[in-house]
Amino acid sequence: MNVHQSLSVSRRDFLRNAIGATTSLCALRPLSAMALSGGRSQKAVIITFGGGARDDETFSVDGQQYIPNLLNTLAPQSCFFTQVINRGILGHYVATASIVTGAYETFDNFVAQPPAYPTIFEYFRKDLRRPREDAWAIAPGNLFAQMGASRNRRYGPAIGAELLLPKHLLASVLGTANVPLLDAYPNLLRGNYEQPDVANSEGVSQDHEQMERMVERLQLNSADLRARVAAMRSPDELSVYFAKHVMRTFAPSLLFLVLHDIDIAHSGAYSLYLDGIRSTDRLCAEMWREIQSNPEYKDKTSLFIMPDFGRDGDGDAGGNGFQHHRTGSASARTTWMMALGPAVRQKTVVQRPLESIDLAAAVSRVLGFDPRLMQGKPIPELMG
């Protein structure tokens, strides 16, 4: 048994108890024709449990204490995949772009650029002739600013996603002077955790006109926003706030939310990394509750949750345990995925290995578009 498999087996064993599910497919229930074919009324929300969460602090026996919401509320009603392998580059933007395109992107992770392969947003909008406001991506910072559309000439920005960068939007609503804002919201405006030198440059380089239009369309009220952000503790809380706001304003059929708080692990503080996992667990449950309480989403939305990748194992040569994701080991590459909602099978645990690029194929099935250039494979266990 290799390391990928043993991580998978440990998840399977406890999930069998937690979910009360069989690990085979013998308990499958029949699905409606709508669920199998996708359709106009179906919606999909994708959340990356990012950036970079190990098995040790999530679905391992010792890690379960940090994910009570995933474990007790979401997993028991999900289709859970115990072994999802990311065979691509373990950098957050390039990995997220690969999830969005369903193909392994190979560009430099630290250079913001459009993916080479068409994104799910472009396939969806082109095939189903949807307006821009029906596909949204909410991402943690500048580096992700071009994840909403590819450089493929048959697709591209004209049919890409509406992209929202929460920190930029906050800066736009609450003022244009960067320094006072950073002083007021040092935790919310943090840019990224891997390039400390540029960490605080977020929030100033945005196209102000574009931001003003976004503020207007979302009908954001500065006094209301100021009051709400006063209680927020992390960038991901801000992202979820805007995600819910977008859902209530535009009710997009396709919403991709990139979470990133966990990557604070690069600081080397294990307690902050654990705080990030606890917070991400709570925010995933908050998004599921929003789906259930919003009539535009309830009973017609599939929610997919998956980490972008793991982090280095404690024993990995050349690594420093949880702090980074540099070794390319099984611990850094092996993760999990859960899917919830009426269009997917529930109470099912699937052990067969998947790849992280397969998620996009699952989304294409739910929404009913043709991902022509995708490398990811269909997941028959999910829907039939």
Ligand SMILES: [Zn+2]
């Ligand atoms: Zn990282």
